[in-house]
Amino acid sequence: MQQRNATAAVIGAGDYIGSAIAKKFAAEGYTVFAGRRTADKLQTLKSEIEAAGGKCETRGLDARKEDEITTFLNEADKAAPLEVCIFNVGANVNFPVLETTERVFRKVWEMAAYGGFLTGREAARLMLAHGNGSLLFTGATASVRGGIGYAAFASAKFALRGMAQSFARELGPKNIHVAHLVIDAGVDTAFVRNRIKARGGDAALAGLAEDQLMDPKSIADAYWYLHTQSRDAWTHELDVRPFMEKW
Amino acid sequence: MQQRNATAAVIGAGDYIGSAIAKKFAAEGYTVFAGRRTADKLQTLKSEIEAAGGKCETRGLDARKEDEITTFLNEADKAAPLEVCIFNVGANVNFPVLETTERVFRKVWEMAAYGGFLTGREAARLMLAHGNGSLLFTGATASVRGGIGYAAFASAKFALRGMAQSFARELGPKNIHVAHLVIDAGVDTAFVRNRIKARGGDAALAGLAEDQLMDPKSIADAYWYLHTQSRDAWTHELDVRPFMEKW
Amino acid sequence: MQQRNATAAVIGAGDYIGSAIAKKFAAEGYTVFAGRRTADKLQTLKSEIEAAGGKCETRGLDARKEDEITTFLNEADKAAPLEVCIFNVGANVNFPVLETTERVFRKVWEMAAYGGFLTGREAARLMLAHGNGSLLFTGATASVRGGIGYAAFASAKFALRGMAQSFARELGPKNIHVAHLVIDAGVDTAFVRNRIKARGGDAALAGLAEDQLMDPKSIADAYWYLHTQSRDAWTHELDVRPFMEKW
């Protein structure tokens, strides 16, 4: 691997999609700055990236705090010019309307939309100074469809999507590629496997077809693709789902 | 006019759309509860409704305060069963990405989306107890398109729209009609007329064609239509724009 | 009823939605011109309208024939100025991809899209001469979602919708109101009731809740509403579905 003089920041570097993205960009020679709520949980990711010869810095980070986001991205940019920034904070909850507390509604928005705004704006500030960069936002089915029980989550994901469009239209002509991914199915995570088991038992788990769940690595490839598109043919929105998925 | 034993609540009873809606429902016999930030500004509305033989209660109200919304709607429901609730709080601002402060981003969301959630949930609670009702949310072009400069506003309007969809899918089968209006053009307000004048001078104002701007009364008719639809053919989303509008 | 000096043309005046629309406009004083493939099947409609004091002319009509559409609309316009034209030809079929013959694919498009174009263009020609009019197109779920088995039907309904948008953007400023309705559920027809019975037996039919299926009259009200909107606040697209519908 040849190390580049460039940084990729991942806000919301969780165990699955976020980690896979971090590894992908590290494997491509980027210095990765990985942030999530609990810094301790990033040790495995850092070790794996370094074992593979890559570079990774980790930070505990609350994406809802302007100063933390600003500090994190400034540090990333000092390590090497910030060239790509991925916002991947999730906040998937499901409550009936009457049981959605104002606290839940606010918190989900703060994590999934407000944090995305802070991240996007501060990354844009740094990228505009360099004259280029990619800003990639993780969306979900709930970004384009407000389903039952998702008043809080869909509202926050819609919010992130609308914001991403405004960013794209303003920043595209300034050479910042802003894209929004619609992850329209279950990713292969412990959470999803447990849910499948809870609903259908061991048989349901055993009966999963090959490639029925999304491998986080496959999703990471989509982020890499978007980042490496030629600027005369940029994509703003990309949906991904497994071949078997009903949609 | 025959007075009904039913209340229509308008959150965001501004001088134009909000007032027109209030007058329409009052003219149809509803007791209107009109709320906006400054109670004083509701005096004219109240006087006009009463002069026409209608009933109107007014309240100063911060739609971002859970307890104020709850109190307002409970009082409305005590006056007579809450049958229709319109959320019409606006927060149209335009800033470049880098000049959008976290305060603006948060405040616009709190007004346009969070307030809509509080309103919708509390109105739903009351309506579910009665077994029926209409929940109508005011959207805008920015509800479906994130344009340049609208990172905050589009994000908030998208958020309201996603939430309205979740509400509709859950509450529809419980006999609550949830609808979202996309007001896709300039309404005939002092603000819009001043903007036209600022851009094109007196000639631009004088050159406005008949019906080129939307009369708030015409918009109010759309809210009334949605409220009075038969429940076997409910509309969830309705766009309105003047015949001359480019879109 | 007061008779107006105006004609409403219904292309695709079938037993349910089309007939309900025809009756509604007749009841509002319009001379109705009703066309469908088999003229004989229009006798009941004509009798009912006339029994109610309305005026109705009927014609056998193949909506895929330019000369037949032109003749039909010209005759309608001669009876009294053509003020509203509804295109309501259905062609709902479901075939797996490999079993969709070129003949089916073509025919469904000819009925649902090409016929709509011929109707819309010729009605527009007459309305532009008068300086006003409404052009209303019937869409379906398949207008906005290409589901399994609907390669032919969804393609045709998408086609009609795209065309309606182009018509609307060009003709709106010329005072022709072009709108597209998305009928997003089963209408209460013999066909739908038979399908419910075939799937779930008599119990399923008996178990239908009140207002679970759409009454064609309720849908006709939506067409009437669109036609009577003030031109400073026109709607282009309107979805309708019963309150209980999953969507």
Add this chain to the structure above:
Amino acid sequence: MQQRNATAAVIGAGDYIGSAIAKKFAAEGYTVFAGRRTADKLQTLKSEIEAAGGKCETRGLDARKEDEITTFLNEADKAAPLEVCIFNVGANVNFPVLETTERVFRKVWEMAAYGGFLTGREAARLMLAHGNGSLLFTGATASVRGGIGYAAFASAKFALRGMAQSFARELGPKNIHVAHLVIDAGVDTAFVRNRIKARGGDAALAGLAEDQLMDPKSIADAYWYLHTQSRDAWTHELDVRPFMEKW
């Protein structure tokens, strides 16, 4: 280059996008079957591919003829298993509603939608026999927006898009990747350059920024990306436009 035992068929192998796609797949080792109306016009493409060490068969082909499409694809599949099929027939015309003849409306649909259906169905038949394949359809801005003057073109492009969705939902679980690209801007072609010159003179041409127009090669990369996606994370719809484009 290593030659694969696989064929890529391009229906609508025009001078720009279609040729670029053909070259890309040839460069990746696919035997390319290139079809367009006039076989003679394919000689340059064939020569270029062969000069680069690739394999290319060319055919004159009317995409509106079921037997021609069937023969073409069967021949392609006999040369080596058909693994990817691209439908790229264009038919961009602009006429006011009243000047859109039934012949134009029909022909544009036959080329852009009906031909796509024939291509897709016959390719699917062959791919299902092999158990895998990619079906890629070229869309445009008019696939998602019916603009003024595009009653025929938008209708046809909407039709293709609706069809592609139905194909995707049925064939995805059968391991056929169906995707639709929204080419949302001008490609760098002689036609587009002439139009720019006609509107703005030599200065407009000279003033074109780098990457302001899309290089067909960049678009071809998007087709390649879609084809090579892992099936646990397939994209159905991909938009592409240059970084400077207003949208």
